[in-house]
Amino acid sequence: MDTLKEELKKQLIEHLNLEDKKPSDIADDAPLFGDSGLGLDSIDALELIVLLDKHYHIKLSNPEEGKTVFQSINSMADYINSKK
Amino acid sequence: MYYIQSAATICHQPTFRNNGFSKQLTAEISALIKPDYKPFINPSLIRRMSEILRMSVTCGSAAVQDACINNADAIIAGTGLGCLMDTEKFLNNCITIQGGMLPPTSFIQSTHNTIAGQLSLALSNHGYNMTHTQNSLSFEYALKDAMLMLDENSGNILVGAADEYIEPLNPVAKYFELNQLPLTSGVGFFILSDKASTQTKAILADVSADYDSSQDNVLNFLNRNNISVPDMILADGFNADRFENVRNLFNGTPVISYSQYCGMYATNSAFALHLAMDLMNEKTSELSGVQIRKHQSALIVNQLLPGRTGLLLIKNYEA
Numbered sequence: 001m002d003t004l005k006e007e008l009k010k011q012l013i014e015h016l017n018l019e020d021k022k023p024s025d026i027a028d029d030a031p032l033f034g035d036s037g038l039g040l041d042s043i044d045a046l047e048l049i050v051l052l053d054k055h056y057h058i059k060l061s062n063p064e065e066g067k068t069v070f071q072s073i074n075s076m077a078d079y080i081n082s083k084k
Numbered sequence: 085m086y087y088i089q090s091a092a093t094i095c096h097q098p099t100f101r102n103n104g105f106s107k108q109l110t111a112e113i114s115a116l117i118k119p120d121y122k123p124f125i126n127p128s129l130i131r132r133m134s135e136i137l138r139m140s141v142t143c144g145s146a147a148v149q150d151a152c153i154n155n156a157d158a159i160i161a162g163t164g165l166g167c168l169m170d171t172e173k174f175l176n177n178c179i180t181i182q183g184g185m186l187p188p189t190s191f192i193q194s195t196h197n198t199i200a201g202q203l204s205l206a207l208s209n210h211g212y213n214m215t216h217t218q219n220s221l222s223f224e225y226a227l228k229d230a231m232l233m234l235d236e237n238s239g240n241i242l243v244g245a246a247d248e249y250i251e252p253l254n255p256v257a258k259y260f261e262l263n264q265l266p267l268t269s270g271v272g273f274f275i276l277s278d279k280a281s282t283q284t285k286a287i288l289a290d291v292s293a294d295y296d297s298s299q300d301n302v303l304n305f306l307n308r309n310n311i312s313v314p315d316m317i318l319a320d321g322f323n324a325d326r327f328e329n330v331r332n333l334f335n336g337t338p339v340i341s342y343s344q345y346c347g348m349y350a351t352n353s354a355f356a357l358h359l360a361m362d363l364m365n366e367k368t369s370e371l372s373g374v375q376i377r378k379h380q381s382a383l384i385v386n387q388l389l390p391g392r393t394g395l396l397l398i399k400n401y402e403a
Contacts, residue, residue, distance in 0.1 A: 020127070020131075043188060046187075046188045047187055047188065050184075050185045050186065050187045050188070053184055053185045
């Protein structure tokens with residue numbers, strides 16, 4: 001599980017060009033969207049959908065689902081594990 | 085008359101916020117000289133921007149600041165080939181992700197009008213926003229649009245041009261025999277106004293963009309501006325024959341080849357405009373052995389591609 005979270009953080013940094021961030025800067029439970037967390041926006045949400053498809057072959061077709069899946073690294077890792 | 089209040093250029097020479105850069109020019113074209121973008125671009129936006137967007141937003145913001153205005157009344161950009169880095173990224177994604185979902189950012193930012201669009205976002209500018217893409221005459225068309233706007237309404241217009249180099253351009257340039265000079269990147273933005281101010285650096289007297297490379301075209305342009313011989317001529321110098329034609333037109337008038345300093349990109353006449361302003365303001369007497377005796381007027385001749393001529397006439401401004 002920890003390996004998956006670490007992998008997700010690296011993929012997030014690469015795909016979203018978070019140039020100033022290191023994996024250790026992203027807490028597992030920190031919100032990905034909004035000012036209190038990483039501050040991602042709607043275009044990043046689309047990039048995350050592509051990321052899930054590309055690396056984990058998971059297609060997120062229901063936009064409502066995205067709100068819970070993309071809350072944090074923890075929620076993304078849980079979702080990926082549930083689809084395995 | 086149109087007044088140039090400020091100029092900001094990022095290219096392969098030390099031009100950015102460096103008055104008198106014409107004295108530091110070298111014909112050896114170095115790597116792109118990038119300033120620190122962070123003072124000019126919101127950190128949350130910078131991560132998504134390709135190099136051409138970072139350069140454009142930085143130059144545009146600097147031009148607005150240096151003109152001492154709160155914001156521009158319009159943003160007009162010219163680009164020959166647009167945002168090539170994002171286009172390349174998007175096309176690579178299309179090839180590698182066969183049938184899968186494509187990342188949206190490079191697609192959104194691959195369009196030509198991203199440059200002016202990102203500038204409007206960065207400057208919170210809700211005015212007229214336009215992009216002109218006419219290959220090597222894109223900057224001239226952008227300037228003409230700005231001049232037409234100023235004829236109708238008073239104001240300050242942010243006008244400029246941007247083009248970037250990517251590696252796949254090399255074989256294309258070789259095929260079209262456009263590889264005599266290094267292919268480079270460059271961005272230049274200016275504040276153009278209908279009124280002079282304490283910031284005024286030069287006068288943009290006239291602009292022409294025609295599919296006509298005859299000597300008569302140049303002479304007619306000068307005639308309509310009541311100038312028989314300009315004090316200095318900056319010609320793209322990309323093609324030896326076309327450069328010689330310009331030189332032969334005015335015996336004794338210094339002709340500076342500007343592409344040897346900034347390299348080859350579709351809108352490098354924007355670099356020439358900034359160079360002409362710098363030469364005039366600094367009263368530089370010599371550039372690469374070319375003696376400049378007077379600094380009242382400068383003619384920029386852009387014949388980068390055959391059959392097309394862009395002409396800019398600049399006059400010295402003395403309050």
